[in-house]
Amino acid sequence: MPNAPLIQDGQRPDADFIARLSPAVSAAMPLAARIFDEFRKVSADGCGVTRQAFGAGEQAAMDVIGAEAAELGLEIAHDAAGNLYVTLPGPDRSRPAVLMGSHLDSVPVGGNYDGAAGVVAGVAVLAALRSLDIVPAQDIRVMGIRGEESVWFGTAYLGSGLALGLLPVERLDDLTRTDTGKTLAQHIDALGYDSGKLRADPPHLSSRNVAAYYELHIEQGPLLQERDLPVAVATVVRGNARYPFAHCEGTNAHSAAVPRAFRRDAVLATADLVMRLEEFWREIEAAGSVDSVLTVGEFYTDPEAHGMTTVPGRVTFTLNFGTTIASDIEEFHRRVAHYARDIEAQRDVKFELGPATGTPPRPLDTEIRAGLGEACRALGHEPFELATAGHDAAMFAKAGIPSGMVLVRNANGSHNPDEAMDMEDFEEGCRVLATALAVRGHL
Ligand SMILES: [Zn+2]
CATH class of the missing domain: 3.30.70.360 (Alpha-Beta Plaits)
Known part of the structure; x- marks a missing residue:
C-alpha cells in the first residue's frame, strides 16, 4: 500500500527521511550505469557518441529511457515535438508537475554524459522514490529533451523551445539540419511526431502546468575538479x-x-x-x-x-x-x-x-537554489555555487518557470569523447536532487 506524502507542504525533511532516501538513490545506481552503457552502445560512432538532434542517435537514447521507464512501471508520454516524459504520478493530477530533465542529443563525436546525465539522474531519482513506495505530492516527471545542441540546426534549445512555445513556429520550416538539409518540421514528422500540431496547438508546457524545473548537468569547466568537490549548485546561466x-x-x-x-x-x-x-x-x-x-x-x-x-x-x-x-x-x-x-x-x-x-543572462530561481543548498547541507556538505553555460534550464527560466541546476564534476571538459564523470559524483548529484525535492515539499 503506497504511503501518503511523507512530507507535507512547507515541512522540512527530517533526518530519518534523508536516511531512507540516500540508500534508495544508491540502489538505483546499477540502473543508471546500465542506461549509460546502453546509451553508449546505441550511439557509438567509432570514437565517441553521436546523437543527432531529431535523428537516429537521439531517438535511440529516447527508446532506451522509454524501455527502462516501462520496466519501472512509470507513465510514458511524448509531446508533438517528440520530447519524452516519464512520470511518477501524484494523487492530484491537476496540480502543476515538477520536472527533472536535460537533453538527449549530443554534438557529433561527443561524450556520453553531456545532457544524458540529467535524464538518467531523473530516472534514477524516480526509481528511488518508487522503491520507497513514495507517492509524491504532485506529478514528478522526467523530460528527455530533443535538440539542445546548436550544431545540428544552427540554433540551440529546439526541443525545450518548442515545448514551451518559445521557438516561433515559422522556424520549423526555415531551420535545416546541417548534415541532412531537411527542415526541422520534416525531421519531426519523419520520427512520427506532428509538426502540424505544434503550429496549431498552445505550448505543451507553461508555468500553469509546470511548478519547477530541475536540471542536473555535467560541469563543463574545471572548477569542481580544482576544488575537489563532487557537485555544485548553479547560480545563473550565462x-x-x-x-x-x-x-x-x-x-x-x-x-x-x-x-x-x-x-x-x-x-x-x-x-x-x-x-x-x-x-x-x-x-x-x-x-x-x-x-x-x-x-x-x-x-x-x-x-x-x-x-x-x-x-x-x-x-x-x-x-x-x-x-x-x-x-x-x-x-x-x-x-x-x-x-x-x-x-x-x-x-x-x-x-x-x-x-x-x-x-541575456538567466538567473536561476533563488528558492530552488536555496532548496538545493539545503539539500547539500542535509547530506553533510556546504553547497558550492557557480555560474554555468547555456542549458535548457535557461528556456524554462525564460518561460517564467522556477528553475535550478545541479552541476556534477566531470574531467576533460564536454563535447568530446573524453568526458569523464565518476559514478560516485553522479550518485551524489542524484542524492542532492532527490533531497531537494523533499526540501521543497514535492514528496
Ligand atoms: Zn548539455
Missing part, C-alpha cells in the same frame, strides 16, 4: 553576445613592396580589435564581472588569396562574449562598434560585423 559572421576588408598587396602607410592589412586590424576586446574583458573582470568569457573561435584569411608574401586583404572571424551581468552585454556591443570605427580610421580597413545574436 548570457552571451555573438558576432557569427564578421569580416574585416582590407587590400591584398605585395609584402615586400608596400610600405606600412599604404597597407590595408586585415589581419593586423582584426588582431587590434581582438586585443582591445581582451583589454575590455580584463577591465570588467577587475570591476567584478568575474564570470565573463571572451572567445574568438574563428579567425582566418582568404585561402584563395592568402600567402606568406601577401599582405592579407580579408579576415573572417567570430566574436563570442559571455557574461552573468546584463549590462556587460550592452557595453560589449558598444565597445565592438567603437573599436571597429577607431581601427577603421587608423588602419584604413572596413569591418563588416554582420548580424549580432545573443541571449
Whole structure:
C-alpha cells in the first residue's frame, strides 16, 4: 500500500527521511550505469557518441529511457515535438508537475554524459522514490529533451523551445539540419511526431502546468575538479553576445613592396580589435564581472588569396562574449562598434560585423537554489555555487518557470569523447536532487 506524502507542504525533511532516501538513490545506481552503457552502445560512432538532434542517435537514447521507464512501471508520454516524459504520478493530477530533465542529443563525436546525465539522474531519482513506495505530492516527471545542441540546426534549445512555445513556429520550416538539409518540421514528422500540431496547438508546457524545473548537468569547466568537490549548485546561466559572421576588408598587396602607410592589412586590424576586446574583458573582470568569457573561435584569411608574401586583404572571424551581468552585454556591443570605427580610421580597413545574436543572462530561481543548498547541507556538505553555460534550464527560466541546476564534476571538459564523470559524483548529484525535492515539499 503506497504511503501518503511523507512530507507535507512547507515541512522540512527530517533526518530519518534523508536516511531512507540516500540508500534508495544508491540502489538505483546499477540502473543508471546500465542506461549509460546502453546509451553508449546505441550511439557509438567509432570514437565517441553521436546523437543527432531529431535523428537516429537521439531517438535511440529516447527508446532506451522509454524501455527502462516501462520496466519501472512509470507513465510514458511524448509531446508533438517528440520530447519524452516519464512520470511518477501524484494523487492530484491537476496540480502543476515538477520536472527533472536535460537533453538527449549530443554534438557529433561527443561524450556520453553531456545532457544524458540529467535524464538518467531523473530516472534514477524516480526509481528511488518508487522503491520507497513514495507517492509524491504532485506529478514528478522526467523530460528527455530533443535538440539542445546548436550544431545540428544552427540554433540551440529546439526541443525545450518548442515545448514551451518559445521557438516561433515559422522556424520549423526555415531551420535545416546541417548534415541532412531537411527542415526541422520534416525531421519531426519523419520520427512520427506532428509538426502540424505544434503550429496549431498552445505550448505543451507553461508555468500553469509546470511548478519547477530541475536540471542536473555535467560541469563543463574545471572548477569542481580544482576544488575537489563532487557537485555544485548553479547560480545563473550565462548570457552571451555573438558576432557569427564578421569580416574585416582590407587590400591584398605585395609584402615586400608596400610600405606600412599604404597597407590595408586585415589581419593586423582584426588582431587590434581582438586585443582591445581582451583589454575590455580584463577591465570588467577587475570591476567584478568575474564570470565573463571572451572567445574568438574563428579567425582566418582568404585561402584563395592568402600567402606568406601577401599582405592579407580579408579576415573572417567570430566574436563570442559571455557574461552573468546584463549590462556587460550592452557595453560589449558598444565597445565592438567603437573599436571597429577607431581601427577603421587608423588602419584604413572596413569591418563588416554582420548580424549580432545573443541571449541575456538567466538567473536561476533563488528558492530552488536555496532548496538545493539545503539539500547539500542535509547530506553533510556546504553547497558550492557557480555560474554555468547555456542549458535548457535557461528556456524554462525564460518561460517564467522556477528553475535550478545541479552541476556534477566531470574531467576533460564536454563535447568530446573524453568526458569523464565518476559514478560516485553522479550518485551524489542524484542524492542532492532527490533531497531537494523533499526540501521543497514535492514528496
Ligand atoms: Zn548539455
